[in-house]
Amino acid sequence: MPELPEVEVTRLSFADRIAGARIEAVTIGKPLRWPLGCPPQQLEGQHVLDVRRRGKYLLLDLSGGLLLIHLGMSGSLNFGTEFSAPGRHDHFDMLTSLGTLRLHDPRRFGAVVYTSGESDPAAQKLLGRLGVEPLSESFDAAAFHQALKLRKTAIKQVLLGGEAVVGVGNIYASEALFLAGIRPTTKAFRISKPRAALLHRAIQQVLTQAVAKGGSTLRNFSNAHGMAGYFQLEAMVYDRAGLPCRICGVPIKTMRQGQRSTFYCVRCQKS
């Protein structure tokens, strides 16, 4: 479910409300992708100072350390005061003075990891290799083109890889490539500077729009208010195999790349 926009929408939906909260108790459910990295009691008594995001990770700055949260494929966070007992797929509950933060994650590819800070090896292992933030000023078109020149694989795979740029997942990779008119199978190093600039722009545009619209509502995304995205995401190609291209009318094609589905238009994305 969550690519960068969904993670950012989640962050925006509870960051202000949890800031300043004192952690009272932490309850762990079934194992997630990685262990918490400390006894749950170590979080108790700490305060939540801020909630940031790096790629698809949420970073909770605590008074004594850093809590990393990843939503995996099926995770969602809820922050509120009305709280029933944890359900079958609720695997992390953090009770605070201002409300409870609950991670719901049926597939359990998500994770909650406590580290002493960003320089902690455990944090470095997860955050250290991440590429530039696509919605930051440091995401530069010329540098992006340089990064693409180093990669011999298909551009779609490079986008998903997270080293050239972070946060672009399977939905928005297809969408951005469509917007830029680039075929997903094109080798990254063959993309000219002007076309790399188009793609750079398309990535920013697609992600910014998705954040503004409250994230994709495909399947069951909801923010930490428990609300679904405010608007439907208008996908141009994703999950539209066989349907007419919204620009030229030709049926959208689908294929597999690295065991993930890719969607594209043969006419709008010739190379």
Added chain:
DNA sequence: AGGGTGACCTGTCGGC
């Protein structure tokens, strides 16, 4: 070194 594949886990959907 970089590219390709399997693995993690549960739910849902389409086809027979």
Added chain:
DNA sequence: TGCCGACAGGTCACCC
């Protein structure tokens, strides 16, 4: 209706 396989928003560990 029931069963079975394919597939789902991510990423890491492992092969060659």
